[in-house]
Amino acid sequence: MNKYNPQExxxxxxxxxxxxxxxxAEDSFVKPKFYPLIEFPYPSGAGLHVGHPRPxxxxxxxxxxKRMEGFNVLYPIGFxxxxxxxxxxxxxxxxxxxxxTAENIANFTRQIKSLGISFDWSRVVDTTDPKYYKWxxxxxxxxxxxxxxxxxxxxINWCTSCKIGLANEEVVDGKCERCGGEVEKxxxxxxxxxxxxxxxxxLSGLEDVDYIERAKVQQQNWIGKSEGASVFFNIKDCEExxxxxxxxxxxxxxxxxxxxxxxxxxxxxxxDKINNFADVEDYINKAKLxxxxxxxxLQKEKTGVExxxxxxxxxxxxxxxxxxxxxxxxxxxxxxxxxxxxxxDERDFEFANKYNVAxxxxxxxxxxxxxxxxxxxxxxxxxxxxxxxxxxxxGEGTSVNSDFLNGLETKEAKEKMITWLEEKxxxxxxxxxxxxxxxxxxQRYWGEPIPLVYCEKCASENKGGNEQNPGxxxxxxxxxxxxxxxxxxxxxxDTGESPLSQIPEWVKTTCPNCGGEAKRExxxxxxxxxxxxxxxxxxxxxxxxxxxxxxKLKYWMSVDWYNxxxxxxxxxxxxSRFWNEFLYDIGLVPTSEPYKKRTSHGMILAKGxxxxxxxxxxxxxxDDVVVxxxxxxxxxxxxxxxxxxxxxxxxxxxxxxxxRFLDRVWNLQEKINNGERGMGNEERVEKLIHQVxxxxxxxxxxxxxxxxxxxxxxxSNEVSKAPFISQKDYLEIVKLLSPFAPHMxxxxxxxxxxxxxxxxxxxPEYDEAKIKEDTITIVVQVNxxxxxxxxxxxxxxxxxxxxxxxALENVKKWLxxxxxxxxxxxKGRLVSVVV
RNA sequence: GCCCGAAUGGCGGAACUGGUAGACGCGCACGACUCAAAAUCGUGUUCCUUCGGGAGUGAGAGUUCGAUUCUCUCUUCGGGCACCA
Numbered sequence: 040m041n042k043y044n045p046q047e048x049x050x051x052x053x054x055x056x057x058x059x060x061x062x063x064a065e066d067s068f069v070k071p072k073f074y075p076l077i078e079f080p081y082p083s084g085a086g087l088h089v090g091h092p093r094p095x096x097x098x099x100x101x102x103x104x105k106r107m108e109g110f111n112v113l114y115p116i117g118f119x120x121x122x123x124x125x126x127x128x129x130x131x132x133x134x135x136x137x138x139x140t141a142e143n144i145a146n147f148t149r150q151i152k153s154l155g156i157s158f159d160w161s162r163v164v165d166t167t168d169p170k171y172y173k174w175x176x177x178x179x180x181x182x183x184x185x186x187x188x189x190x191x192x193x194x195i196n197w198c199t200s201c202k203i204g205l206a207n208e209e210v211v212d213g214k215c216e217r218c219g220g221e222v223e224k225x226x227x228x229x230x231x232x233x234x235x236x237x238x239x240x241x242l243s244g245l246e247d248v249d250y251i252e253r254a255k256v257q258q259q260n261w262i263g264k265s266e267g268a269s270v271f272f273n274i275k276d277c278e279e280x281x282x283x284x285x286x287x288x289x290x291x292x293x294x295x296x297x298x299x300x301x302x303x304x305x306x307x308x309x310x311d312k313i314n315n316f317a318d319v320e321d322y323i324n325k326a327k328l329x330x331x332x333x334x335x336x337l338q339k340e341k342t343g344v345e346x347x348x349x350x351x352x353x354x355x356x357x358x359x360x361x362x363x364x365x366x367x368x369x370x371x372x373x374x375x376x377x378x379x380x381x382x383x384d385e386r387d388f389e390f391a392n393k394y395n396v397a398x399x400x401x402x403x404x405x406x407x408x409x410x411x412x413x414x415x416x417x418x419x420x421x422x423x424x425x426x427x428x429x430x431x432x433x434g435e436g437t438s439v440n441s442d443f444l445n446g447l448e449t450k451e452a453k454e455k456m457i458t459w460l461e462e463k464x465x466x467x468x469x470x471x472x473x474x475x476x477x478x479x480x481x482q483r484y485w486g487e488p489i490p491l492v493y494c495e496k497c498a499s500e501n502k503g504g505n506e507q508n509p510g511x512x513x514x515x516x517x518x519x520x521x522x523x524x525x526x527x528x529x530x531x532x533d534t535g536e537s538p539l540s541q542i543p544e545w546v547k548t549t550c551p552n553c554g555g556e557a558k559r560e561x562x563x564x565x566x567x568x569x570x571x572x573x574x575x576x577x578x579x580x581x582x583x584x585x586x587x588x589x590x591k592l593k594y595w596m597s598v599d600w601y602n603x604x605x606x607x608x609x610x611x612x613x614x615s616r617f618w619n620e621f622l623y624d625i626g627l628v629p630t631s632e633p634y635k636k637r638t639s640h641g642m643i644l645a646k647g648x649x650x651x652x653x654x655x656x657x658x659x660x661x662d663d664v665v666v667x668x669x670x671x672x673x674x675x676x677x678x679x680x681x682x683x684x685x686x687x688x689x690x691x692x693x694x695x696x697x698x699r700f701l702d703r704v705w706n707l708q709e710k711i712n713n714g715e716r717g718m719g720n721e722e723r724v725e726k727l728i729h730q731v732x733x734x735x736x737x738x739x740x741x742x743x744x745x746x747x748x749x750x751x752x753x754x755s756n757e758v759s760k761a762p763f764i765s766q767k768d769y770l771e772i773v774k775l776l777s778p779f780a781p782h783m784x785x786x787x788x789x790x791x792x793x794x795x796x797x798x799x800x801x802x803p804e805y806d807e808a809k810i811k812e813d814t815i816t817i818v819v820q821v822n823x824x825x826x827x828x829x830x831x832x833x834x835x836x837x838x839x840x841x842x843x844x845x846a847l848e849n850v851k852k853w854l855x856x857x858x859x860x861x862x863x864x865x866k867g868r869l870v871s872v873v874v
Numbered sequence: 875g876c877c878c879g880a881a882u883g884g885c886g887g888a889a890c891u892g893g894u895a896g897a898c899g900c901g902c903a904c905g906a907c908u909c910a911a912a913a914u915c916g917u918g919u920u921c922c923u924u925c926g927g928g929a930g931u932g933a934g935a936g937u938u939c940g941a942u943u944c945u946c947u948c949u950u951c952g953g954g955c956a957c958c959a
Contacts, residue, residue: 253878253954260877260955267959285959298959341957372958379959385875386957473958605953648952679899681887685879686952690886696899702914746888749898756898759915818894823940825894863939868893873939 043705045669049782053155061796062157064113068594073110075102076574078603079117082143083124087150088651089659089689090643094602096674097640097683097742099156101600103778104739107802113595114157115577117164118144119570126485129529136485136529140167150662154670155781157798162580166569171576172487173520174586175568178618180490180513181625187233190508193478194224197535227535229480230489230562234617238262238472241616250637254608261609263473268457270378270466272297275350275359279308284373284471287383288460289452292441293401294378295391297351297362298343301326302370314348319364326366341367341390354465355442361396373471381431388431402436402449477614479565484529484538486563490514490521494550494557503552512551537561570611571618574598574633593629601634608639638742641686648688659689671780672698678744678779700752701780703759704772712763724768725809727757732805735775751776766791774803818869819844821853837864844870
């Protein structure tokens with residue numbers, strides 16, 4: 040018998056799989072399909088890191104098992120290659136980003152292939168390939184044509200030292216990531232995508248999909264739907280009104296003051312009425328100067344200034360109430376103004392105390408539960424939900440001091456107030472979202488060019504574009520892809536514009552509408568663009584007529600199982616769902632939701648629990664592990680380390696145990712006895728194998744890879760102790776191991792006369808009857824303590840077992856002659872004797 | 875501050891719908907093989923113990939014949955959101 044030599048075996052089988060297209064999905068449309076997906080990597084110059092193989096291997100195991108179960112599996116891979124690190128590297132070295140990207144992709148490909156992941160390499164997509172981004176641009180144009188893309192004046196992050204615009208990701212703790220310089224906001228016209236129009240759909244769509252709970256909650260929070268009312272407050276002796284949004288219209292009688300955000304345009308309009316305008320202006324200017332960081336850091340202490348001479352009128356009781364400007368009110372949410380109810384909102388409470396504004400209670404907390412009447416009880420153990428601790432009560436209860444709402448529960452009070460407001464025409468039911476529209480422009484080179492042109496003549500004639508942006512036109516579809524031009528320098532310009540603006544011959548074009556002179560948009564798309572639809576392109580990656588054929592989309596969509604990092608559950612997941620839902624609405628994809636199921640893997644940390652990073656020098660390169668131990672050991676170890684969805688610490692010592700396990704399985708060949716059976720162990724081994732089939736199958740379906748490996752280890756240990764194993768049983772074990780250690784499994788499978796790849800074999804099935812034991816061990820407890828255990832036949836009756844148990848010496852001893860008060864029998868588990 | 879998640883031997887981690895806590899692996903100890911070492915194989919490995927037992931899953935209570943599992947309070951750690959009215 041040869042020694043297990045992973046390096047030799049792995050190269051051999053990787054070559055075999057490639058030559059035989061073993062893992063290419065078929066566009067047969069006959070077999071049931073299964074479409075698993077992992078997040079495609081960004082091909083960085085640093086190469087693969089041991090974190091990458093975790094999701095790839097996990098889904099690979101699922102994919103391989105599904106193939107063996109008869110599914111037509113599409114398990115694709117690609118590269119999300121536009122991005123800042125490559126662009127920055129290009130700036131530093133002067134090399135074209137495309138060239139650097141090609142090199143990095145080649146390196147990533149080599150590394151991933153060395154892991155034996157069953158990706159369909161015939162469908163690789165690269166977001167920077169013009170053949171790919173042609174369709175990214177095309178989809179953007181559909182969004183534009185349907186009025187979902189518009190240009191708006193928005194603040195960007197401006198590094199005062201590098202004199203360039205930064206993406207949000209480049210701003211770390213309010214400073215420039217590269218130079219550490221100050222970052223300020225500068226206004227710039229940017230393309231926006233109206234994702235807010237899909238807020239409701241993005242929210243309700245979550246009901247029908249199987250995402251891990253955390254991902255759903257995060258998306259819900261991000262979308263941030265809140266239901267309430269908008270209410271108009273009149274201003275005394277003035278035509279102007281203040282519109283506010285509130286989720287608690289039932290507390291309107293308790294509104295004792297109002298607040299405008301510093302950016303609110305009403306301040307300027309009321310200038311003449313404000314007696315202390317100089318103070319107000321001063322406050323507003325100071326607020327503007329505060330960076331985002333300062334605003335959040337200084338949140339502990341609320342500040343504001345009263346607009347003296349201005350009084351608002353509470354519409355429910357006509358009381359005159361003061362109006363403040365304060366930066367704890369955000370300009371970007373709701374109407375940028377609030378009605379303040381200090382008795383029932385903690386922020387308003389704090390502010391009212393500081394500025395001496397009246398506090399009026401209009402909601403009583405619900406009755407305290409009778410079992411917790413006593414104050415000491417409450418302090419000791421009442422659930423926090425029924426405790427009342429402060430003078431400010433933000434919860435729900437019963438309305439008081441509120442005229443026609445008195446005595447109503449919060450829910451009813453809200454409804455009644457909304458009806459009243461609507462009847463009087465001073466307010467209405469209103470739903471607000473936290474979700475903002477998506478800033479889609481980047482002043483960068485290494486991204487997809489935005490395929491729009493601006494014609495000044497048409498703009499002046501109010502042609503094209505949309506209401507906000509006349510003069511903008513989509514380029515003709517025949518001109519797609521609009522390729523990135525070659526440039527000399529990749530640096531952003533002094534004005535914060537994209538480097539593309541420095542190429543006059545590229546910028547200058549003709550207007551698709553009037554044929555006159557026009558200018559191209561010089562901003563590029565953000566990183567998120569290419570990854571917002573890549574799962575659709577995998578289905579038909581070489582199609583040059585459509586982004587994917589309808590027939591193929593109908594067969595393959597939606598993605599059955601998408602696994603990715605928690606860091607992408609908000610933006611990437613939301614953006615790609617948005618694009619898919621849009622494409623569904625215009626009839627181009629068959630399902631509204633792109634992903635049926637979403638799971639998440641935990642990070643692999645360096646020893647000591649730190650993140651692996653280049654600067655700390657603690658990155659483990661999978662190449663080294665493959666060379667030393669082999670890919671099968673690496674794969675199996677990564678799966679064995681710990682629960683798939685939790686962070687785990689890398690430990691090179693752990694690899695040793697897994698290598699020993701694989702060696703042992705390999706060496707089990709010595710135990711194969713072809714001729715002889717009947718050595719007395721077959722039945723036991725068979726039973727064990729059936730138990731393992733069940734366990735491993737269930738565990739893979741639930742991503743409990745660590746316990747699946749443990750069970751396989753247990754099986755191999757058990758078999759090692761047996762005198763012989765039949766070839767049939769041995770190969771059954773090899774099949775079960777094949778998704779984890781595919782190279783070794785192929786080698787062993789071939790060694791015993793099989794000419795076809797093990798990946799074509801049927802996944803083992805278990806027989807429930809063979810799993811069952813004939814005798815079971817019943818645990819005996821006396822007064823809750825384990826005192827003995829007995830082996831009894833499975834079908835023993837309750838009476839019989841009770842008699843047997845009470846006759847046990849160990850039980851008699853603990854009974855001390857007393858009669859048992861109660862004897863409980865839990866079928867197949869235990870007998871509990873209570874004295 | 876709010877919302878999630880977690881806490882189990884020396885370490886990573888198991889334990890189905892409440893039913894023998896510590897599977898599996900690392901490490902460690904002893905033994906076999908060896909001149910020796912490595913590798914491999916075998917045995918043991920939660921703690922205390924007067925060897926009868928006793929204690930034990932972050933802490934404290936509760937429900938139960940029985941709680942790592944359910945309820946409540948608290949502590950610590952990790953993640954997300956962060957003045958969203």
